[in-house]
Amino acid sequence: MKKNNADQYDKLSKAFHWITAITVVIAFVLGPGDFGRLLHNGIDPGTRNDIVWHETLGLTVFTLTSLRLVWVAVRPDAPRFQMATWMRLLSRLMHFVLWCLLFALPLSALLALGTEAHPLTLLGGFRINDMSFIANSYFSGLADWGDVHKFLGDLIIWLAGIHALAAIYHHIKLKDGILTSMLP
Numbered sequence: 811m812k813k814n815n816a817d818q819y820d821k822l823s824k825a826f827h828w829i830t831a832i833t834v835v836i837a838f839v840l841g842p843g844d845f846g847r848l849l850h851n852g853i854d855p856g857t858r859n860d861i862v863w864h865e866t867l868g869l870t871v872f873t874l875t876s877l878r879l880v881w882v883a884v885r886p887d888a889p890r891f892q893m894a895t896w897m898r899l900l901s902r903l904m905h906f907v908l909w910c911l912l913f914a915l916p917l918s919a920l921l922a923l924g925t926e927a928h929p930l931t932l933l934g935g936f937r938i939n940d941m942s943f944i945a946n947s948y949f950s951g952l953a954d955w956g957d958v959h960k961f962l963g964d965l966i967i968w969l970a971g972i973h974a975l976a977a978i979y980h981h982i983k984l985k986d987g988i989l990t991s992m993l994p
């Protein structure tokens with residue numbers, strides 16, 4: 811792995827971080843809370859802008875996170891800052907959980923759509939009506955994936971909020987350059 815002596819994340823890591831953060835927040839805001847009722851009333855999800863945008867942005871997060879994982883494997887080292895061991899471990903744990911959620915959110919959504927026999931509807935009129943290959947998979951019966959997805963959606967916003975507050979605390983109180991290391 812290449813060495814990075816700078817106190818900054820490389821440009822691509824910053825771009826991945828901020829585009830993903832903004833996309834997650836917009837997807838969350840557009841979360842289709844009345845999804846079940848709409849479908850119960852016979853409304854096609856493909857005709858609803860919020861649902862189409864939500865699913866498209868959510869799958870964008872999945873694509874970005876997959877590419878970002880490849881980049882993390884080959885990029886220059888992330889900047890390192892002096893801090894107490896417990897703080898370093900906690901921040902690593904938080905990053906790890908956020909990474910897991912960035913993958914788990916789209917996957918749980920696809921499992922929810924598949925097990926509940928709903929179509930996947932994306933921008934540009936793209937849709938997959940038959941998701942039965944998911945309904946027939948081993949994972950489909952393990953949980954109510956719609957509930958899991960909603961829970962994970964709330965969780966990522968709470969954790970990202972705590973993560974952002976921690977970054978601001980480092981900037982204002984500890985003045986250690988961690989926040990600016992990720993700023994564009």
Ligand code: HEM
Nearest residue numbers: 837841842843845865868869871915916919956960963964
């Ligand atoms: C970063 C990615 C995502 C976030 C943060 C997110 C967040 C959420 C949240 C918070 C809800 C619940 C809304 C409410 O109850 O008010 C929700 C519902 C839903 N999301 Fe996502 N989502 C993401 C990705 C996706 C993807 C990729 C898809 C589809 C491929 C999707 C499809 C759905 C569906 C169908 C529902 C309704 C579930 C139901 O009521 O059973 N989401 N999402």
Ligand code: HEM
Nearest residue numbers: 823831834835888901905908909970973974977988989992
């Ligand atoms: C949904 C929103 C967010 C998600 C999912 C998220 C996720 C992540 C992840 C996975 C990392 C590790 C990055 C890497 O190794 O390349 C990271 C780093 C970082 N994030 Fe976020 N983030 C979000 C929002 C924010 C916000 C709003 C701020 C600032 C106010 C912020 C500040 C930082 C900083 C300063 C780092 C570097 C921390 C360090 O090296 O210890 N993030 N974030």
